[in-house]
Amino acid sequence: MKAYIMIDSPLTKAVEPVLPDYLDPAKRTAMGKQNDLSYERKRLQLQVDLDKHTLPEALKLLQEQQMDIGYICDDLKQVRYFQCYGPGDVFFIGQYNPRRADRGKGAGRSVPPPGVATKTTPLTKCFLCADNVRWQSRGIQLYYQFKVGENTYNILCNPFPFMPTHMTIAAVEHEPQSWQEMTAWKGDKVTRLVQDLYDIALHLPGFVGFYNGVGAGASIEEHFHYQFFKIPSGHGLFPLQQIAGAVEARAKSAAMLADENISTLMIDARDYPLTSFRFRGERSKMIGDVVERLRKWNTMSGDTASANITAIWEGSSLVMYLIPRNRFYSRSPGMSGTVGGLEVLGEFIFCTEEENKLINTQVVDYRYMETILRGVKPPNVERLNVK
Numbered sequence: 070m071k072a073y074i075m076i077d078s079p080l081t082k083a084v085e086p087v088l089p090d091y092l093d094p095a096k097r098t099a100m101g102k103q104n105d106l107s108y109e110r111k112r113l114q115l116q117v118d119l120d121k122h123t124l125p126e127a128l129k130l131l132q133e134q135q136m137d138i139g140y141i142c143d144d145l146k147q148v149r150y151f152q153c154y155g156p157g158d159v160f161f162i163g164q165y166n167p168r169r170a171d172r173g174k175g176a177g178r179s180v181p182p183p184g185v186a187t188k189t190t191p192l193t194k195c196f197l198c199a200d201n202v203r204w205q206s207r208g209i210q211l212y213y214q215f216k217v218g219e220n221t222y223n224i225l226c227n228p229f230p231f232m233p234t235h236m237t238i239a240a241v242e243h244e245p246q247s248w249q250e251m252t253a254w255k256g257d258k259v260t261r262l263v264q265d266l267y268d269i270a271l272h273l274p275g276f277v278g279f280y281n282g283v284g285a286g287a288s289i290e291e292h293f294h295y296q297f298f299k300i301p302s303g304h305g306l307f308p309l310q311q312i313a314g315a316v317e318a319r320a321k322s323a324a325m326l327a328d329e330n331i332s333t334l335m336i337d338a339r340d341y342p343l344t345s346f347r348f349r350g351e352r353s354k355m356i357g358d359v360v361e362r363l364r365k366w367n368t369m370s371g372d373t374a375s376a377n378i379t380a381i382w383e384g385s386s387l388v389m390y391l392i393p394r395n396r397f398y399s400r401s402p403g404m405s406g407t408v409g410g411l412e413v414l415g416e417f418i419f420c421t422e423e424e425n426k427l428i429n430t431q432v433v434d435y436r437y438m439e440t441i442l443r444g445v446k447p448p449n450v451e452r453l454n455v456k
């Protein structure tokens with residue numbers, strides 16, 4: 070059993086690496102074992118170095134190391150941002166990132182070397198299982214391990230990022246992204262996924278964190294993970310945040326609630342193409358409110374229920390957004406990628422040459438982006454009201 074190193078118990082001295090828990094150690098050659106040990110030695114050294122820093126600093130250093138060694142394939146220098154305004158002050162954000170189209174090619178090799186399979190890694194194709202990261206990346210992808218409550222996560226850099234310091238935060242265990250087991254609701258899993266998202270985001274001001282459900286932008290459905298990235302300086306609010314602010318101001322003035330915070334705010338079809346909820350307030354109440362809303366959505370929609378959940382800082386408080394999704398509607402006409410956590414906040418990533426032409430000829434505008442979001446609207450979502 071491999072020893073896990075926690076952020077709350079930093080190492081003060083170098084630790085001897087141990088071999089992975091091979092399924093069949095006899096199949097792994099002596100040179101293969103030597104390779105695996107030298108990788109683990111390097112990874113543990115990085116862990117020791119990063120443990121001396123706060124989480125945001127550790128992420129920055131990991132990003133720097135992975136960029137320097139050549140694992141990150143895109144420095145985002147080719148990305149072009151644009152805004153499309155609709156009626157009044159409403160807008161969507163677009164980015165054109167040609168390198169993102171290379172993502173499908175993958176960053177690593179897919180054929181494992183002999184005997185590399187381990188007891189804890191059932192799928193050699195899973196790119197979030199730590200025992201696959203080593204050989205898939207030819208030894209250059211390193212990760213940083215830390216603990217949130219009872220759960221341990223590995224932080225991995227995205228080889229084709231769509232924002233600066235774009236990290237995948239993956240559970241150590243290979244377990245599904247979905248909160249459903251077959252079609253049954255798994256309450257403890259839902260609480261864990263909302264709570265850990267909140268607790269990680271709490272340590273990362275200036276970042277946005279996502280849980281993308283199955284069919285709602287999850288890049289791998291077999292392995293539980295979050296996405297986090299740093300919001301570029303000068304980026305401003307995401308369109309959904311802007312709309313939520315306006316909806317809240319209107320609700321407050323109608324109810325004359327000037328000094329009270331609305332803990333659960335519903336943004337419906339009158340204001341935004343996707344019905345969304347914003348939660349704010351004290352930690353355990355907020356987590357409970359998100360879980361309760363998800364439970365309702367799950368009851369209404371059965372095995373088609375999915376969601377995007379976002380944790381983001383607004384001023385001095387951490388808030389969460391829940392956007393209910395239907396797992397069968399993951400794509401929309403007009404955009405080659407899936408509609409994930411970033412798109413539901415109102416920011417769209419285009420990457421193909423055809424999309425570039427549509428941007429340059431102004432075919433992509435506010436209505437175009439609105440139509441993309443409408444394309445993934447769950448048919449029954451209006452029934453999930455605030456009451």
Ligand SMILES: [Zn+2]
Nearest residue numbers: 195198243292
């Ligand atoms: Zn896995």
